[in-house]
Amino acid sequence: MTHPDIVPREKLSFGFDHEVPKYWLGGDPFKTRFCDAMSTIFPEGERFFISCVRDFRDQVTDPQLLAEIKDFIRQEGQHGIVHSQFNAHLAKQGIRVARLEGIMKWWLFDVLRKYMPKKHTLALTAASEHLTAIMAEALFTRKAVMGEADPRMFAMYAWHAMEEMEHKAVAFDVMQKVAKVWYPRRVLALVETTLAFNFNVLSFANAMLRRDGFSRWQRVKLFAKGMGWVYGPGGMFMGCWRSYLRYYKPGFHPWQEPPTPMYQVWVDAFNRSGDPVEAGRVVYAAAV
Known part of the structure; x- marks a missing residue:
């Protein structure tokens, strides 16, 4: 199956040296903190994914897959670096980033990596890669989801999502071809990854809003209004539910689905400009 090349893009600048508005997604505290919560789970999450794929790298004999693993590691490493750079801004706002990242480190490395079989943590990685790969479809096809975002934040998540589409099959191929993980x-x-992702992001967003000074009742109202943006008709996840469900098919492979058209829009714009923020602007203009 033909698919895009995995292209590590390093030393990118998103303009975080200038202050990003506290509520950078349309001035909405819930939407902003939901996305900020995703950013706090990514650095340790990316390190976890790299570790779980490395567990089986010595057993890989296919030169192409070995090269893809190398580029997968480089891309995931960059994702962790950039999200850590943004998370430093969250810390300046009073968000207890170190505490939240510490929770993720404890769960991923002191629990899952310590007590679960390596085949299972690799399966968790492949599942997580499926979720992050459909981010491009979930977040950037329709302006209704991320259209009011600060351009720098829009650009950061667009870059992350498009690169996830390039390496979306790497952990899956290692899982199927090398680790021989069975379908169940x-x-x-x-299932585990879906539940854990939603629980962690929502609980971290709640912790951030509490840190921002919102009372319990105020947070209830923010969540009641914001959950439609995440799960409701026309919301973030409803736009990619078909892609999500295809993972459950016994014969599924990630490259049975081509990248979203937004992928080529982003790549062409980035290759012309070399600027991820400009590429984000082009994706925004192309969204409906």
Whole structure:
């Protein structure tokens, strides 16, 4: 199956040296902190994914897959670096970033990596890569989801999502071809990952809003209004539910689905300008 090349793009600047508005997504505290919560889970999450794929790298004999693993590691490493740079701005706002990242480190490395079989943590990685790969479809196809974002933040998440589409099959291929993970474990891993992702992001967003000074009742109202943006008709996740469910098919492979058209829009714009913020602007203009 033909697919895009994995292209590590390093030393990118998103303009975080200038202050990003506290509520950078349309001035909405819930939407902003939901996305900020995703950013706080990514640095340790990316390190976890790299570790779980490395567990099986010595067993890989296919030169192409070995090259893809190398580029996968480089891309994921950059994602962790950039999100850490933004998370430093959250810390300046009073968000307890170190505490939130510490929770993720404890869960991923002191629990999952310590007590779960390596095949299972690899299956969790492949499932997580499926979720992050459909971010491009979830976040950037329709302006209704991220259209009011600060251009720098829009650009950061667009870059992350498009690169996830390039390496979306790497962990899956290692899982299937090398670790020989059977179908029930693969499916169970996606169920676990889906539940864990939503629980962690929502609980971290709640912690951030509490830190911002919102009372319990104010947070209830923010969540009641914001949950439609995440899960409701026309919301973030409803736009990619078909892609999500295809992972449960026994014969599924990530490259059965081509990248979203927004991928080529972003790549062409980035290759012309070399600027991820400009590429983000072009994606915004192309969204409906």
